[in-house]
Amino acid sequence: MTSYKLTYFDIKGLGEPIRMLLSILGKDFEDNRIPMASWSSRKSEIKWGRVPVLEIDGKEMYQSQAIMRYLAKQAKLAGDNDWEAYEIDSAAGTIADLISLYIPIWTLDGKSKEEFKQKLLNEYIPSFMKNWNEQAENSGFLANGKLSWADLMLYGFLETLEGKLETEIVNEYPNLKLGTEKLRATPGIKEWLAKRPNTPW
Amino acid sequence: MTSYKLTYFDIKGLGEPIRMLLSILGKDFEDNRIPMASWSSRKSEIKWGRVPVLEIDGKEMYQSQAIMRYLAKQAKLAGDNDWEAYEIDSAAGTIADLISLYIPIWTLDGKSKEEFKQKLLNEYIPSFMKNWNEQAENSGFLANGKLSWADLMLYGFLETLEGKLETEIVNEYPNLKLGTEKLRATPGIKEWLAKRPNTPW
Numbered sequence: 001m002t003s004y005k006l007t008y009f010d011i012k013g014l015g016e017p018i019r020m021l022l023s024i025l026g027k028d029f030e031d032n033r034i035p036m037a038s039w040s041s042r043k044s045e046i047k048w049g050r051v052p053v054l055e056i057d058g059k060e061m062y063q064s065q066a067i068m069r070y071l072a073k074q075a076k077l078a079g080d081n082d083w084e085a086y087e088i089d090s091a092a093g094t095i096a097d098l099i100s101l102y103i104p105i106w107t108l109d110g111k112s113k114e115e116f117k118q119k120l121l122n123e124y125i126p127s128f129m130k131n132w133n134e135q136a137e138n139s140g141f142l143a144n145g146k147l148s149w150a151d152l153m154l155y156g157f158l159e160t161l162e163g164k165l166e167t168e169i170v171n172e173y174p175n176l177k178l179g180t181e182k183l184r185a186t187p188g189i190k191e192w193l194a195k196r197p198n199t200p201w
Numbered sequence: 202m203t204s205y206k207l208t209y210f211d212i213k214g215l216g217e218p219i220r221m222l223l224s225i226l227g228k229d230f231e232d233n234r235i236p237m238a239s240w241s242s243r244k245s246e247i248k249w250g251r252v253p254v255l256e257i258d259g260k261e262m263y264q265s266q267a268i269m270r271y272l273a274k275q276a277k278l279a280g281d282n283d284w285e286a287y288e289i290d291s292a293a294g295t296i297a298d299l300i301s302l303y304i305p306i307w308t309l310d311g312k313s314k315e316e317f318k319q320k321l322l323n324e325y326i327p328s329f330m331k332n333w334n335e336q337a338e339n340s341g342f343l344a345n346g347k348l349s350w351a352d353l354m355l356y357g358f359l360e361t362l363e364g365k366l367e368t369e370i371v372n373e374y375p376n377l378k379l380g381t382e383k384l385r386a387t388p389g390i391k392e393w394l395a396k397r398p399n400t401p402w
């Protein structure tokens with residue numbers, strides 16, 4: 001039997017869409033979670049110094065979006081033709097852009113953290129969420145009017161973002177809220193959400 | 202006839218692989234270049250506030266990697282199966298990681314710019330180049346032993362990096378140097394390189 005091992009932080013973030021995809025595919029996997037606090041000492045053990053890393057029968061895969069896209073093709077969540085695949089890739093790229101903007105939240109503290117948090121909440125996040133909410137009109141999903149791995153990526157990130165910022169975000173955007181509800185009820189994802197470890201973000 | 206318009210800065214960077222792909226595909230395109238100096242006033246005109254944007258018959262495409270992957274599928278430079286496509290996507294993701302690390306070079310100046318440049322040259326760049334050079338053993342290419350859009354992405358970025366840092370980088374890495382030479386001789390790319398505008402980076 002093929003073995004799967006996912007190494008990521010003990011958070012949702014960019015690991016969660018991969019965990020959801022593996023669950024959709026019915027694959028048992030080792031959910032190897034590195035505590036954030038020990039990352040600086042563990043980083044050098046990992047090629048490229050980044051997680052997530054997915055091992056399939058011991059063969060290491062790098063780069064979250066590349067891993068998601070690969071698994072999503074097996075799960076039929078990567079588009080039915082080249083244009084649909086582009087729409088999903090493009091949506092995923094915009095999510096990665098907002099992720100790169102929010103990263104400093106993990107290292108700032110005190111007044112500078114609070115100022116950065118306000119910039120995120122009042123400027124960065126609304127500008128992206130507004131566009132995504134428009135894209136998700138009718139279906140609730142970011143691309144092609146149907147569930148794709150980009151929705152899983154957004155969901156994992158927003159869960160972490162809401163936990164980290166201690167605020168609700170998605171509920172202000174009705175189309176994205178609808179998509180979230182449909183995603184949570186999807187076979188494979190539903191079971192994963194019921195059994196996954198409880199983490200604050 | 203289908204019309205193509207690429208909007209990007211007046212540099213190579215993430216625009217150049219798209220220009221090369223269009224040239225490989227034999228597509229004439231409008232090469233719309235925004236001077237860096239006018240970006241701050243132009244940014245708000247563009248959805249997501251980012252370039253490159255490719256318009257195909259007026260329909261806008263966003264996100265450099267999504268655009269490259271879409272064109273590369275047409276040019277048969279995106280892998281012959283899902284695993285090959287993953288290998289290319291993963292390589293492209295690592296290039297994007299180094300790009301995100303080097304971005305501050307455009308806004309720093311004086312002593313802090315010089316310090317950052319040293320960190321790039323002595324730490325960030327060698328760590329990525331060493332891994333890429335290993336991946337490119339024998340063929341000179343990053344993935345699957347053959348030319349892919351990830352090689353085009355690396356080539357465009359390294360041209361900009363070498364120009365901006367005023368130093369040679371790729372020549373120290375023999376496998377990548379070989380790949381660069383093969384890439385420059387590829388039909389479609391060769392013609393583009395001969396006729397493209399002369400920019401310092």
